[in-house]
Amino acid sequence: MKVSGSIAEGIYRIALYSLNGLYLSYIVLATVSYYLFAFPLIILTFMVFQGRRLDDAMRCSNRLYGSLLVRISWPLIRIKCEGRKNINDNLPCVIIVNHRSTADIFLSAFFTPGNTAVFVRSWPFKLWFIGWFMRRAGYIDVEKMSPNTFFKEEGRELYERGVTFLFFPEGHRSRDGRLQPFRSGAFMTAIEFNMPVVPVCMTGTEKFLSMNDPVIRPARINIDILPAVHPSSFPEERRAVKLKKHIESLVRERLHEQ
Amino acid sequence: MSLKKVVITGMGAISPFGIGVKPLMEGLYSGHSAVISQKSEWEEQVKDLNCWVGAPVKETLPSKSISRQYRRTMGPTAIMSLLAANEAIGDAGISESILTSGRTGVSFSSSTGSAESLTQYFREYFSSASLKNISSGTFFQVMSHTCAANIAHALNIKGRVISPDAACSSSTQAIGLGYEAIKYGLQDFMLCGGSDELDAVVCGSFDLLNATSCRFNDKPTETPRPFDRDRDGTVCGEGAGCIILEAEESATRRGAHILAEIVGFSTLSDGTHLAQSHSDSIERCMEQALENSNLTPKDIDYINAHATGTIQGDLSEAGAIRNVFGDRGVPVSSLKGHMGHTLGASGALELAASVRMLNDGILVPTLNLIHPGKGCEGIDHLMDIRRIQITTFLKNSFAFGGINSILVIRRYFKRND
Amino acid sequence: MTEQEIAERVKKILIEEFELKEEELSPEASLYDELGLDSLDSVDLVVALEHEFKFKVVRNLDEEKIRSIRTLSDIHRFIIEKQKTLPMPNQ
Numbered sequence: 001m002k003v004s005g006s007i008a009e010g011i012y013r014i015a016l017y018s019l020n021g022l023y024l025s026y027i028v029l030a031t032v033s034y035y036l037f038a039f040p041l042i043i044l045t046f047m048v049f050q051g052r053r054l055d056d057a058m059r060c061s062n063r064l065y066g067s068l069l070v071r072i073s074w075p076l077i078r079i080k081c082e083g084r085k086n087i088n089d090n091l092p093c094v095i096i097v098n099h100r101s102t103a104d105i106f107l108s109a110f111f112t113p114g115n116t117a118v119f120v121r122s123w124p125f126k127l128w129f130i131g132w133f134m135r136r137a138g139y140i141d142v143e144k145m146s147p148n149t150f151f152k153e154e155g156r157e158l159y160e161r162g163v164t165f166l167f168f169p170e171g172h173r174s175r176d177g178r179l180q181p182f183r184s185g186a187f188m189t190a191i192e193f194n195m196p197v198v199p200v201c202m203t204g205t206e207k208f209l210s211m212n213d214p215v216i217r218p219a220r221i222n223i224d225i226l227p228a229v230h231p232s233s234f235p236e237e238r239r240a241v242k243l244k245k246h247i248e249s250l251v252r253e254r255l256h257e258q
Numbered sequence: 259m260s261l262k263k264v265v266i267t268g269m270g271a272i273s274p275f276g277i278g279v280k281p282l283m284e285g286l287y288s289g290h291s292a293v294i295s296q297k298s299e300w301e302e303q304v305k306d307l308n309c310w311v312g313a314p315v316k317e318t319l320p321s322k323s324i325s326r327q328y329r330r331t332m333g334p335t336a337i338m339s340l341l342a343a344n345e346a347i348g349d350a351g352i353s354e355s356i357l358t359s360g361r362t363g364v365s366f367s368s369s370t371g372s373a374e375s376l377t378q379y380f381r382e383y384f385s386s387a388s389l390k391n392i393s394s395g396t397f398f399q400v401m402s403h404t405c406a407a408n409i410a411h412a413l414n415i416k417g418r419v420i421s422p423d424a425a426c427s428s429s430t431q432a433i434g435l436g437y438e439a440i441k442y443g444l445q446d447f448m449l450c451g452g453s454d455e456l457d458a459v460v461c462g463s464f465d466l467l468n469a470t471s472c473r474f475n476d477k478p479t480e481t482p483r484p485f486d487r488d489r490d491g492t493v494c495g496e497g498a499g500c501i502i503l504e505a506e507e508s509a510t511r512r513g514a515h516i517l518a519e520i521v522g523f524s525t526l527s528d529g530t531h532l533a534q535s536h537s538d539s540i541e542r543c544m545e546q547a548l549e550n551s552n553l554t555p556k557d558i559d560y561i562n563a564h565a566t567g568t569i570q571g572d573l574s575e576a577g578a579i580r581n582v583f584g585d586r587g588v589p590v591s592s593l594k595g596h597m598g599h600t601l602g603a604s605g606a607l608e609l610a611a612s613v614r615m616l617n618d619g620i621l622v623p624t625l626n627l628i629h630p631g632k633g634c635e636g637i638d639h640l641m642d643i644r645r646i647q648i649t650t651f652l653k654n655s656f657a658f659g660g661i662n663s664i665l666v667i668r669r670y671f672k673r674n675d
Numbered sequence: 676m677t678e679q680e681i682a683e684r685v686k687k688i689l690i691e692e693f694e695l696k697e698e699e700l701s702p703e704a705s706l707y708d709e710l711g712l713d714s715l716d717s718v719d720l721v722v723a724l725e726h727e728f729k730f731k732v733v734r735n736l737d738e739e740k741i742r743s744i745r746t747l748s749d750i751h752r753f754i755i756e757k758q759k760t761l762p763m764p765n766q
Contacts, residue, residue, distance in 0.1 A: 091557055162671025194647040232587055326694045394718040
């Protein structure tokens with residue numbers, strides 16, 4: 001029994017690694033094709049024909065690339081997305097997503113508006129290619145973010161360009177699937193610029209690429225986009241905390257139901 | 259045919275606070291009232307007024323800066339329009355060749371043409387049963403489209419010229435129609451706005467309908483009191499506001515500074531009452547405005563109300579706002595507490611002020627609003643200056659004749675710099 | 676009234692009501708070309724002259740003469756002629 005069990009497991013492992021190898025090659029091929037053909041066209045259209053700035057163009061390109069990657073990964077990644085209409089592409093907002101997997105940044109490209117700036121910690125910026133594209137797109141390193149200058153400078157600039165802000169308020173990936181306490185950055189930003197906060201619950205990503213095992217597994221991802229919450233629905237006193245707590249409970253409740 | 263995006267690239271104002279957008283904003287931000295006693299000026303003209311306060315333009319108009327050739331056909335209403343238009347043109351950096359190209363139009367109106375000129379005309383006529391002594395330019399001063407026609411004449415404008423006279427909705431409708439002209443690609447630039455003079459006769463007309471404020475004749479700065487429980491009517495003011503609308507592609511091509519974007523407009527009639535609009539028609543207008551801009555009540559960050567200080571009017575507007583925006587808690591204020599009801603100019607002047615508030619991150623409260631009146635509660639009334647960023651706001655105007663009009667304005671997101 | 680007086684009073688009208696500059700008002704200056712008056716102004720000019728010199732312009736009789744006025748001295752001549760005829764009829 002034990003021998004046949006470990007043989008089955010062995011076969012499973014080999015299949016999984018082969019799948020990963022295939023998938024990786026597939027993604028590399030897709031990436032090369034995108035950056036050879038689509039990327040120059042997109043940058044050209046944005047910057048030359050529409051006269052947009054580089055960072056706006058890069059954000060839209062990054063989002064498009066991520067979105068395409070996710071879509072061409074079917075059936076390895078099967079997405080069910082509800083509530084997309086709660087995001088108005090013409091009005092910037094702060095989107096917050098729960099965090100369970102390294103792949104979350106890419107997967108979120110499935111539902112974010114084109115011109116979205118992602119707020120993450122330092123480590124993705126250190127990755128070779130990815131970090132370069134993130135910096136060109138003006139993504140913000142929350143560990144280096146200075147509250148004194150952010151609201152007046154980088155944040156203000158993004159707000160005036162109509163950029164949507166994407167945060168993962170837990171800060172770290174959740175180890176046990178439970179929602180960790182939220183950090184305040186996303187909510188202070190929403191209050192500073194008087195923008196609605198759209199809470200998003202993403203589940204299944206931990207099955208796709210878990211923290212423990214650096215291996216990709218086929219997964220069904222559920223994306224639940226909840227109705228926007230506006231800072232002005234909270235009284236002025238301790239607004240940031242109240243907003244944060246309210247949204248935290250909304251997300252926790254929804255995750256529980258799943 | 260694709261619809262064009264319409265942006266605001268220039269603004270000009272003549273208001274009770276003075277000549278120019280700068281004194282207007284200074285007055286509003288400092289919380290002063292521009293309402294003063296008009297007893298000595300009006301006693302001679304109309305003996306039995308109940309309301310003796312008004313908000314005249316503080317400074318003397320530099321009328322002589324307009325050459326006589328154009329000025330002789332202009333009463334004060336048209337003169338104020340042209341002065342405001344000139345400021346807006348300077349603000350937008352529009353060249354003469356653009357003005358005369360045929361792709362620039364005018365959409366400007368007023369309530370009555372010119373009360374002063376009209377009075378003079380008929381005074382002469384009645385006293386002499388003859389029109390022989392009336393100057394040749396007088397008809398042009400009193401005709402209802404005097405603002406639009408004179409602006410077009412003085413600036414050699416060859417494009418579309420329209421004059422949607424609609425009392426208090428005049429400039430809002432003018433701006434809305436200008437917006438549609440550009441949206442549908444018929445014009446690239448539109449000089450839009452409205453103007454009206456302060457005159458004893460005009461005040462008298464409101465007085466007749468018991469719509470004016472009569473209990474504050476000795477304390478003019480305490481009226482009008484929009485939404486307040488002690489409100490007792492409106493106060494007439496005067497001025498002109500000009501907003502320059504432009505197609506977005508034109509503005510970005512010539513590197514113009516873009517102040518805001520117009521994303522929607524709706525205008526409809528109450529249909530049941532000639533003197534004022536009821537709550538449900540105001541609601542319909544708001545809903546239609548939101549629909550026209552593809553927005554929901556949740557997306558609005560501020561409402562610049564019409565609220566003139568009349569008992570019924572403010573009640574209707576408050577009720578409609580509660581019904582449409584109830585859950586959302588949108589900040590609301592009316593600028594008429596500061597400068598009275600500038601009638602035909604109110605839409606344009608208050609829109610100009612609101613655009614400045616949008617870009618400055620400051621919301622001006624309703625002056626003289628201390629205790630919201632019965633039926634006016636349940637709204638986030640601004641009673642102090644609030645420093646807050648807004649992205650989208652509504653400009654409301656509801657006029658005599660039951661003409662409702664609302665503009666939806668959004669912050670313009672920087673694209674190319 | 677002497678021609679000098681007439682000329683002075685006409686000048687006064689042109690300066691005050693039509694805001695023209697004194698130095699431009701030479702007797703031979705062309706009203707429409709040089710001084711920039713137009714058809715609307717000519718209507719107002721007639722009314723102003725009637726007021727000032729107390730005569731009445733009669734349409735059928737005077738129309739031709741009014742239309743042929745081109746310069747200041749034309750105006751002076753017209754006024755002198757009008758003053759020679761019967762005074763203003765009673766209203």
